[in-house]
Amino acid sequence: MTSSRSERVPFALGAYFTGSAVNGDAWRAPEEDIDADLEFSRYRSYIATLEKGRFDAVFFYDNVLPVPDPAAVARTPSLSRWDTFTLLAALAVTSSYIGLIGTASTTFNEPYNLARRVASLDRLSGGRAGWNVVTATGGGENFNLLSHVDHALRYERAHEFVDVVKGLWNSLEPEAFIRDRESGVWLDPARVHPLNHVGKFFRVAGPLNAPPPIQRLPVLAQAGASGAGKELAARIGEVIYTAEYDIKAGQTYRADILDRAIRYGRDDRHIRILPGLAPIVGRTESEAREKFERYLSYLDKAEVLNAISSYSSLGIDLARWPETLPIELGEVSETNSHKSRQSLIVDWIRKTRPTVNDVLRTFTRGGHRILVGTPSSIVDEMEEWYYSGAADGFNIMFTSSPSGVHDFVELVAPELQRRRLTRATYESRNLRENLRIPST
Template sequence: MASLDRLSGGRAGWNVVTATGGGENFNLPSHVDHALRYERAHEFVDVVRGLWKSIEPDAFIRDKESGIWLDPAHVHPLNHKGRFFRVTGPLNAPPPVQHPPVLAQAGASGAGKELAARVGEVIYTAEYSISAGRDFRDDILDRAARYGRDDRHIRILPGLAPIIGCTETEAREKFERYQNYLDKPEVLRAISSYSSLGTDFSLWPEDRPIELDAVAETNSHKSRQSLIVEWIRETRPTVNDVLRTFTRGGHRLLVGTPASVVDEMEEWYRTGASDGFNIMFTSSLDRIIDFFELAIPELQRRGLTQATYASRNLRKNLRIPPT
């Protein structure tokens, strides 16, 4: 990460994810328990941040005449001894350009929010309503205060997949075209699996509202599971409603003109439901072009996004102070 930050000129960020699977890659009989994963994650982040600080920026003398490459007085072994890791250090690379690379976090379970509150700077979430977004943001900031952090240190970005047209009719046509191209059974299976619902939506009758019995608590995506389950029980949707509301990863679709899409984004921002958005796209090129050509000018006109950037440094552009 430190090398990537140097190579990119201070553009690196690290999404601190405890993984929803993959234990078999480490010869584990099952996935590590959710609570234990997050306990380990706290220490893991502490070790990485400690290593980033183990070499001071002015440690490298690089004096050819004297033959001195590095001043050891500016190098500090970490000597970390914890429950999960024993790391002597120091880092065997120059320190990052940023202080440090930006840390992102995406957990919304109790343990996930605690990790986000302590170390997260960009926090991804999947809230579907402004009230839920405000509750989530308030909860994170309340938890962060216990660690001496506040809204200067945190940017909460709900996921949003916009489909934008110059007119409402054009936007709807693009949306219907997107729906026609979907491999609907595959998307429904993906949402069911990703949310650990125990029900395969691809097998559910199209004309019958989805009903969920008791859903076993997952050891994987706890937050996404609870959000989807709550939405289903509140709205009693059909499978077509699911496809018209969410991407395959469970993030919200928003269809409209530049003005209506930005109206929605602005309301979330102005009312304290978000600090911005994690913009996702339903196609790899067309929807990206639509967003940059149609939504960005409207966001700039309202003063909601920058027209120019003073720095290449990611942390400075996010206006998050160094740690």
């Protein structure tokens, strides 16, 4: 399989948000919002700005993790956040064109409820719904379990879960609803298809009692990066999020996913791979660098190092590592949580032998690439990744809201349009059509 760009795949632009609209510590800057978890108007305004920047979709990260460490809860604005699909339902009526992709895990949900929720969002938004399929990085403690479900088992469940959801979306032909007052016939039963699914994890009769999705199949996003994760992404992922910090790693990941996809009868027409990118943009290089230094000054170093050590399961707390010495990692035991992020960070530390300050400058965005520069230097790099087959677009992670969002839309988006990477106007109000991904 070649990793070079095929002409038919258009560049895709996604935005990343959390239900508290806060990323990292830049919220401490006086110009940033600190109440988006309470005030819907904040999100309404961010999303309106993203539509001006002609983003294909906004994606909401979510998890249901217990947060056992009081020190982390005290300093990380993540505990109070909107329920993703409730927030998206509100955004569906305040926005017009942008795709609305919500995260829901296959480990702590049931396919019937989820299929219904996403179908309803699709109808409310006029065909703009997407579902980010995750197996969850943890959360068993909130769902009658003592710890997280085994990695292999949760991926096995995820495959069956998605099959059931797609089956339920297909259970209603839109033409089934005759709604004829004259004859009194509401529905043509011949166009309703019960599912009668019986599998290892689920027994689901169907059909779905929801409005038939306008896209027929709402867009499926995925972020698989372990072996099992990539297999799921290759089989069902249409928008695929990934964390790659250099172009080579991006090319390898994309080629790997496309190789695996062939076995499922899929190719690059069906898949948009979007690495995360955290741009820090200035009108000049020095303005951008000053901004980055200012954001770094807000970091609580010990807390961030402790968080990186814990989400990548390093087995040591980097907060205790001497500041001037290169980090040495001993044997690291494989995590049951986020396998790919663990190997990304462990491999990077072994290869570059960084100090803790290098880690802070590189991984404040969770392993996603931080790009500090002018609109033109940032778009140069995006273009290089796109044309060399390392990406089909990017998932933009704003350092802060609202300024990170405004900076991008005012400065970078016009440059993307000028180089014809993104659209000047939306072609459709339908996410699948805007992404130009066929429905399969």
